[in-house]
Amino acid sequence: MKITDAAVYPYPCGDTTVRRFALEAKALGFDSIVAMDTPAGSFDGVEVFSGIVIQDALVKDVINRLKRVRDTGTVVSVCARDNGFNRAVIGLKGIHVLRAIHAADKTAFDHVTAKMAADNGVAIDIDLSVLIAGRGAARQRAIHRFRDMLTFERRFEFPVTLSSHARSYLDLRAVREITGLCSLIGIDDTGVEKALGSIGRITAPPEPAVRVVS
């Protein structure tokens, strides 16, 4: 199982190049990272997955973007909006992660969406940058939303990813620090380990439903 940070933004989006991100991630205990708008590769033993984030788009636009990246191995993420949008995108084939649940409507993620995410193998992302850099009401609201989302996770068992959304290597956190931060929202050590390994599981090709024996 690969320990993966599910979203970093290398240069030119941020101030750190993807190679430097890989070096720092290795030092902090990661095996792989998902780098947005960056070609996939492997640097210093750290695997870099290519990723895209689709935001402020209609479902139709999301489908068009999906067609362009299909079968390229890109980790496709969509930023959550209202409930109807979330249900629609979770049902699309090729979506891997639903992000920014904490910033969406209060009713954006319910038990139906949770069940759909579990059935379709779509991960729900926990944005650690809000816990790290947020202060006051914004952080309290995010903690509440993540805790609320995790009650559905315990019931329906959809995948959860953890991402630092780092634009600089200074925003990255070590696995041990992430475990501490996740304890704020009620995820234990096993849960953190499982969440950090989710990217490998959701991007793996699906096993065939029927296998011919003999």
Added chain:
Amino acid sequence: MSPRPPTLRENRRYILVRVEPAGTVVDQKELYYAIADAVTSLWGDAAGGVIMQAVVAAEEEYVMIRCLRGTERELAIALSTVTSWRDTRLALRILAASGTIESLRERIRKQKEQAPGDPSPEPEGRLSDKREVLVTHCNGQKVDVIEKGFKNAHRLFVTRSDLENS
């Protein structure tokens, strides 16, 4: 007031952190305020009063922070939420926790011995997008640069492989 005998003193623990980016000049008092702000914001005044954090020593990029024994975990979580001081971006990387300052000093010595001794790269270089940069700091493969010129002198974090010598 006479000092308390050792058996009546509260047990303390010391956490060793490294301040990044490299070359950041640490002001103990300012860093204390940044940490106190992070602790209070995350755990509140009541827990902050129990943790009793203090910056006891700063040696170059290494800083030792004191707390009450048993509150290391809370302090460590709060330290991971420190992102800046005086509008300067930084990160505190936790290296070790110990009951004595001396053992942390030993740890610092070991860290310094392990530091890679690669030769410095050329003082000037060029990124893949042809932007010319000046090298400000180098540690092994890791190179910190700033863009040439007086405008947009932002620090960029790259590796030796990212630099083409101009």
